[in-house]
Each structure stands twice: as structure tokens, then as C-alpha cells.
Amino acid sequence: MTAPDSGVDGGAGNGDPRTGGAAEDPTGQEQRSLERSLGLKEALAIGVGTMVGAGIFVFPGLAAGRAGPASMLSFAVGAGIALLVALPTAELATAMPESGGVYHFVSRGLGPAAGTLVGLGQWSGLMFAAAFYLVGFGYYLSDTLAEVGLSVGEPVGVVAAAAAALLTAVSIAGTRKSGNLQKVIVAALVAILGVFLLYGGLDATGVFGAEHVPEAFAPFGALPIFTTAALVFTSYLGFAQIATVAGEIREPSRNLPRALVGSVLVVGALYVITIFVATSALGSERLADLGEVAIVEVARELLGPAGAVALLAAGVFATLSSANASILSSSRTVYAVSRDRLLPDGLDRISERFRTPHVALLLTGVPITALVLVGRVEVLAEVASLLHLVMYGLVCVVLIRLRRERPAGYRPDFECPGYPAVPLLGAAASFGLVAFMQPLSIVIGGGLIAASLVWYLAYASRAADEFPGLEEALAEGGSDDT
Amino acid sequence: MSAEAYDGTDGDKLRVLVSVDVPDPEQISPLLIEMLEPLRVCLLGTYVVPEQTAPEQAREQFESETSAALEEVAAVFDDAGVEVERQVVFVPDRLEAAERTAVEQDCHAVLLVKPVYSLKRILAAVRPGPMDTRILHVLGDLLRDTDYSATLLYVAPEEEGEEEDGRTSRKEMRLLERELVEQEGVDADRIATRVAVGDDPEPVVEEAARDHDVVLIGETKPSVQEKIFGSFSRRLADDTDRPVLVVRREL
Numbered sequence: 245m246t247a248p249d250s251g252v253d254g255g256a257g258n259g260d261p262r263t264g265g266a267a268e269d270p271t272g273q274e275q276r277s278l279e280r281s282l283g284l285k286e287a288l289a290i291g292v293g294t295m296v297g298a299g300i301f302v303f304p305g306l307a308a309g310r311a312g313p314a315s316m317l318s319f320a321v322g323a324g325i326a327l328l329v330a331l332p333t334a335e336l337a338t339a340m341p342e343s344g345g346v347y348h349f350v351s352r353g354l355g356p357a358a359g360t361l362v363g364l365g366q367w368s369g370l371m372f373a374a375a376f377y378l379v380g381f382g383y384y385l386s387d388t389l390a391e392v393g394l395s396v397g398e399p400v401g402v403v404a405a406a407a408a409a410l411l412t413a414v415s416i417a418g419t420r421k422s423g424n425l426q427k428v429i430v431a432a433l434v435a436i437l438g439v440f441l442l443y444g445g446l447d448a449t450g451v452f453g454a455e456h457v458p459e460a461f462a463p464f465g466a467l468p469i470f471t472t473a474a475l476v477f478t479s480y481l482g483f484a485q486i487a488t489v490a491g492e493i494r495e496p497s498r499n500l501p502r503a504l505v506g507s508v509l510v511v512g513a514l515y516v517i518t519i520f521v522a523t524s525a526l527g528s529e530r531l532a533d534l535g536e537v538a539i540v541e542v543a544r545e546l547l548g549p550a551g552a553v554a555l556l557a558a559g560v561f562a563t564l565s566s567a568n569a570s571i572l573s574s575s576r577t578v579y580a581v582s583r584d585r586l587l588p589d590g591l592d593r594i595s596e597r598f599r600t601p602h603v604a605l606l607l608t609g610v611p612i613t614a615l616v617l618v619g620r621v622e623v624l625a626e627v628a629s630l631l632h633l634v635m636y637g638l639v640c641v642v643l644i645r646l647r648r649e650r651p652a653g654y655r656p657d658f659e660c661p662g663y664p665a666v667p668l669l670g671a672a673a674s675f676g677l678v679a680f681m682q683p684l685s686i687v688i689g690g691g692l693i694a695a696s697l698v699w700y701l702a703y704a705s706r707a708a709d710e711f712p713g714l715e716e717a718l719a720e721g722g723s724d725d726t
Numbered sequence: 727m728s729a730e731a732y733d734g735t736d737g738d739k740l741r742v743l744v745s746v747d748v749p750d751p752e753q754i755s756p757l758l759i760e761m762l763e764p765l766r767v768c769l770l771g772t773y774v775v776p777e778q779t780a781p782e783q784a785r786e787q788f789e790s791e792t793s794a795a796l797e798e799v800a801a802v803f804d805d806a807g808v809e810v811e812r813q814v815v816f817v818p819d820r821l822e823a824a825e826r827t828a829v830e831q832d833c834h835a836v837l838l839v840k841p842v843y844s845l846k847r848i849l850a851a852v853r854p855g856p857m858d859t860r861i862l863h864v865l866g867d868l869l870r871d872t873d874y875s876a877t878l879l880y881v882a883p884e885e886e887g888e889e890e891d892g893r894t895s896r897k898e899m900r901l902l903e904r905e906l907v908e909q910e911g912v913d914a915d916r917i918a919t920r921v922a923v924g925d926d927p928e929p930v931v932e933e934a935a936r937d938h939d940v941v942l943i944g945e946t947k948p949s950v951q952e953k954i955f956g957s958f959s960r961r962l963a964d965d966t967d968r969p970v971l972v973v974r975r976e977l
Contacts, residue, residue: 418776492781574780
């Protein structure tokens with residue numbers, strides 16, 4: 245048809261059609277910025293959605309049994325530690341906002357040995373967390389079935405293991421756009437909990453409803469407040485997941501700190517109010533007897549059968565979505581670690597058919613299924629907490645190191661306030677909380693950490709020579725954000 | 727804004743975004759590629775990444791494969807003498823990626839690809855307002871040195887059709903036709919105009935599209951309903967199986 249453009253040609257640039265526009269730099273920021281698809285709301289939903297899972301549904305009975313109404317303080321302590329870690333995490337994430345999160349910060353900040361420890365620790369920590377969530381799911385599903393008269397008396401462990409296998413299969417087969425589903429679930433959960441807590445709160449403070457005889461606030465003394473905090477800290481594990489998708493968050497300097505701190509505050513408030521409502525309604529002793537699904541009986545007491553059904557349904561979805569989120573982020577951890585050659589090649593392969601990292605997902609799903617069958621709720625939760633607390637403590641150490649050494653290129657867009665007290669306290673509190681766990685959890689968690697170090701010495705240290713250094717990570721961060 | 731804004735930046739050609747799946751791109755008919763010749767094509771290869779996969783991870787593993795696939799598509803454009811830029815993205819959502827790329831690359835229009843077996847008649851849905859000039863720019867480019875014919879269709883809302891036969895609207899359409907002839911340099915005998923009266927333009931445009939080979943429409947602000955169920959342009963393309971060239975709103 246027409247002759248090739250002969251008029252006002254652009255000249256030089258037109259020889260190669262690839263030049264011009266953002267195509268100039270195929271790996272450059274324009275393209276990367278396209279891959280930033282998460283806003284503040286999505287980031288908050290990731291954090292809140294991961295946290296608001298099992299914790300609020302599974303822990304009230306166990307926590308009240310240990311510490312009485314003072315278990316409110318246990319949850320507050322957990323939130324405090326999470327906040328002390330969230331602020332340094334936010335600073336590091338804006339200084340090197342590449343996906344990989346906590347692992348990325350520690351491995352770049354402290355080197356490959358610490359990187360291996362944190363990478364494998366995060367991977368196994370997520371497995372323990374997912375197993376814990378799924379056992380909670382088992383309790384909730386069994387009780388839901390019993391509530392509607394469908395129970396065939398299957399043991400909780402079997403239900404949970406079946407769920408683990410199914411969830412793994414689904415995550416390998418690939419669900420596109422489940423981000424929307426996640427948002428819907430989180431919104432529904434928050435709505436159900438909101439009604440429950442509002443009603444329960446008004447009831448408990450005596451605005452209406454029966455008079456309650458207040459029980460002793462801390463019937464077992466101060467120590468159980470801390471052992472309970474160690475137990476329930478699992479409820480806060482979600483916040484750092486936000487940092488693992490830092491590379492996909494728009495305007496990270498603004499949205500990352502807000503999402504990190506915001507989700508901890510939202511969830512911490514929810515937990516404290518929940519324990520307040522639960523202990524006011526039924527008293528610690530009955531809660532302890534009711535165990536993992538105590539909160540459902542609280543709803544029954546306050547709102548009748550409809551309340552119980554709503555909480556059961558919410559619990560089913562919450563535990564499942566938490567487990568799902570953990571499995572998904574574990575596959576990202578494996579990617580980050582094996583890209584650094586600390587794990588053998590091939591673990592992070594993406595299936596051409598499903599477009600998902602099938603090997604990593606399988607290597608996560610199978611251990612979870614096994615853990616669910618043999619694990620006890622309290623130990624699963626504590627080991628998950630322990631492994632994460634060690635990582636969080638190291639994050640604070642990284643921040644202190646970077647602030648002291650101020651390497652060239654370290655230009656965080658967000659500065660952690662209260663330095664050096666915040667990261668020092670964060671590290672001390674993270675490591676310190678471990679001491680309040682039961683011996684079996686400390687043995688298992690410590691064993692896994694030791695095993696990571698053995699892995700490093702036996703295998704991963706060969707990657708040490710060419711291990712990406714701090715300068716590289718900071719340069720990546722700088723070019724992405726300026 | 728007028729065509730002058732593009733002068734000097736892109737050899738003054740209007741840019742159109744064409745997005746294809748990689749590594750398995752859909753076929754684009756040579757007739758359609760030929761039609762795009764007066765424009766500059768931004769070819770966007772989209773690899774849709776599921777949520778459990780980090781986009782960078784997919785990029786690392788599939789970058790060369792997807793680039794090669796896109797290069798094959800681009801070669802067809804090159805052979806037809808169409809200027810084309812290439813870009814591969816790894817994203818969770820294809821439509822969102824196309825939208826954002828169109829903004830970032832300053833694309834004037836976005837093409838929704840459908841198979842075509844003959845390409846002679848172009849339908850342009852217009853509605854008096856600032857969008858018209860943008861639509862006429864594109865239409866003028868497509869018609870100027872070719873032998874396509876075009877129909878300008880305006881669906882006038884009923885309250886505006888003060889005369890039952892829509893005489894006022896017809897007058898406006900003649901102005902548009904004249905703009906196309908005088909400003910864009912298109913032969914008058916290749917342009918037809920049509921005015922329909924109705925409150926819902928969508929079925930009218932859809933009906934008319936079936937008598938044409940390609941549809942040009944202006945982008946509208948998505949309603950809440952459209953955000954949920956998809957845009958009219960997407961539905962139009964899918965329901966009529968005609969390629970739709972969506973002219974973007976001004977930034």
C-alpha cells in the first residue's frame with residue numbers, strides 16, 4: 245500500500261525499530277515498574293490476610309488456659325515485637341526493594357552463612373506455620389461438619405493432611421488471580437470478626453447483656469504471659485511476607501512501611517480485643533477446656549447458633565488462606581535462595597505447563613503433610629515462631645550494621661525511627677522470646693538451625709566466593725527506586 | 727490535543743498497542759497488519775504469571791523463549807513494512823499490563839486482535855465531543871493512502887434527538903465528515919455517515935459492526951459494572967469477532 249515512510253522521519257532512531265521509548269533498556273526500570281502491580285491495599289491485605297488466619301481462631305483457648313485474661317498482654321507483647329521488627333524491615337526493604345524480603349536483607353547484609361541459615365529457616369518456618377494453620381483448619385472443618393450433622397468422626401490430623409495435599413496440588417496447578425479471592429476472604433473475615441468483637445465488646449463492658457463476675461487478671465503470674473507470647477507469636481508471622489513481594493509494590497517508599505506497620509497494628513488490636521471479649525464472655529477456665537475452637541463457643545454464647553456458624557465458617561477460610569499464603573511464599577523463598585546457589589539447581593524450575601515452581605511447591609507440600617500428621621499444635625506453632633524470630637532478630641542486626649557502616653549506596657527512602665533503640669530492642673526481644681518456649685520446640689528449632697549451618701558447610705559454602713555482595717544489592721535497590 | 731504533539735518524537739506516527747500472548751502468540755491476520763502500516767506499533771508480549779510464581783523468576787527462565795516468540799511476530803510486521811517496537815512483560819494480569827503499557831508508551835489506541843478474512847469496511851463509532859478528533863486522526867491515517875471505506879456511526883441519545891429524524895445530529899455528522907476530508911485528506915466518496923437514535927448505543931454499534939470488518943471506538947470511563955464484567959470494547963470484540971481499535975482518552 246503506502247510507500248515506506250518518506251516524510252518527517254525520526255531519523256537516526258528509526259534504523260532499529262527496537263530503539264525508542266522504554267524499549268531502550270529491556271531490563272530497565274520501565275519494564276520492572278510494569279511488574280509492580282500491588283498497591284497499599286493489596287499489600288495490607290497480604291499482611292493482614294496471612295496474619296489473621298489461625299492465630300485469632302486457634303489461640304484464645306490455649307492462651308487463656310495458660311495466662312488467663314492476661315493473655316491479652318501476651319498478644320500485645322507479640323505485636324510490640326512485630327512492630328520493633330517491622331520498622332527496620334521497612335527501612336531495609338526501601339533500601340533494597342527486590343523480592344526476597346527478609347532472606348534478601350540478611351544474606352546481603354551478613355553474608356552467605358547467615359543467608360543459608362535464614363533462607364532454610366524461613367522455608368522450614370513456613371512449613372511449620374502452614375502445618376499449624378492446617379491443623380487449625382482440621383479442627384474448624386471437623387467442628388463445622390459436626391455442627392451441620394455431617395460428621396463421620398474423622399480425626400483432625402487426617403482432615404488436615406488431606407487439606408495439605410490438596411492445597412499443594414492446587415498451588416502447583418496454578419490459580420491465576422487468586423489475589424482477588426484473598427481480598428474477598430480477608431474482607432469477609434474482618435467483617436465477621438468486626439460484628440463479633442463489637443457485640444462482644446459492648447457486652448463485656450456491660451453496655452448490655454448479663455453481668456460478669458470479673459476473674460483475676462493474671463491468675464498464674466507474670467511468667468505465663470511471656471511463655472504465652474512465645475506461643476502466640478505465630479499469629480504475627482504474616483507481616484514480613486509483605487517484604488517478600490516488595491519488588492511488586494508500587495511506590496515502595498511510601499506503601500511498604502505503611503503496610504508493614506499498619507497490618508501489625510490492625511491485627512494486634514483485633515487479637516487483644518478478641519481475648520478481652522473471649523475471657524469476659526466465658527472465663528479462662530472454660531476457654532481452656534474448649535481448646536482450639538474456644539472462640540466458636542464464645543460466639544455461641546454471645547450471638548447464638550448463627551454466631552457459632554459464622555465463626556466456624558470464618559475459621560475454616562482463615563486457616564486455609566493462611567496456609568495457602570505460607571505455601572506460596574515458601575516457593576518464593578526457595579527461588580531467592582536457589583538463585584544465590586545455596587540450594588541445588590533445579591529446585592526453582594518453573595513448570596512450562598503450569599507456569600508455577602512445581603519442584604519447590606512439592607518439596608514444601610510434602611513435609612507439611614507429614615508435619616500435620618505427627619505434629620502437636622503448640623509445638624508446630626512454637627517452632628514456626630522460633631525460626632521466624634531468629635530471622636527477625638537478624639534483620640535488626642543487619643539494620644544496625646548498615647547504619648553503623650553506612651556503605652556507599654545505602655539510601656533507604658524510609659528511615660526507621662528511634663535508632664538505635666528500636667533495632668536493638670527488636671533483636672533482643674526476638675532472640676529473648678525464644679527462651680520462653682517449651683524445650684521440645686527449642687530442640688526442634690535449634691536442630692533445624694544447626695542443620696542449615698551443616699548444609700552451608702557441606703554444600704552451600706561453595707557459592708560463597710561469588711556470593712552477591714551488599715554493594716550489588718544496594719545498587720539494585722537504588723536503580724529501582726530512583 | 728492534535729497530531730502535532732507527536733511530531734518529532736516518533737516520526738509523527740500515531741502509536742497503537744498490540745498485545746499478544748508469549749510464548750504462544752495468537753495469529754494476527756496479514757490484512758490487519760497491513761491496515762496498521764500508517765501507524766507505529768508497540769508490540770507487547772505478555773507472559774501471564776500465576777500468583778505463586780515471582781515475575782522475575784519467570785523472566786529469568788523464559789526471557790529468551792518469550793523474546794524469540796515475540797521476535798517472530800515482530801518479523802511479520804517488519805516484512806509488511808510496519809514500524810514496530812517490542813517489549814515482553816511478565817505480569818499477573820494481561821489486560822492491566824496492556825492498559826499500563828498504553829499509558830507509559832503514550833499509545834494513541836489499543837488494538838484488540840481478532841481474525842479477519844477480508845478487510846474493506848471500517849466502522850467508527852463517534853459521539854460529538856473531544857474524543858472525535860482523536861478517533862478521526864486514527865481513521866484518517868488508516869484511510870488516507872488506502873482504499874478502505876468507512877462508516878461514521880453516531881447513536882444519539884433520545885432526549886437529544888429533538889427532531890425524531892435526528893436532523894441536528896446529522897448536521898454534526900456532516901461536520902465530522904468534512905473534518906475527515908479537509909483535515910485528514912480522505913476522499914469524501916469513501917465515507918458514509920449514519921445516525922441512529924437510542925439510549926443504549928452498545929447494541930446498535932454491535933449490530934453495525936457485523937456489517938464491517940474492523941471497528942474503531944473511543945475509550946470510555948469504565949463504569950463499576952464494566953470494571954467487574956469487562957469493558958464494552960472487549961465484549962464488542964468477543965461478541966462480533968471483529969478486531970476493535972480502541973482509541974484512548976486523552977491523558
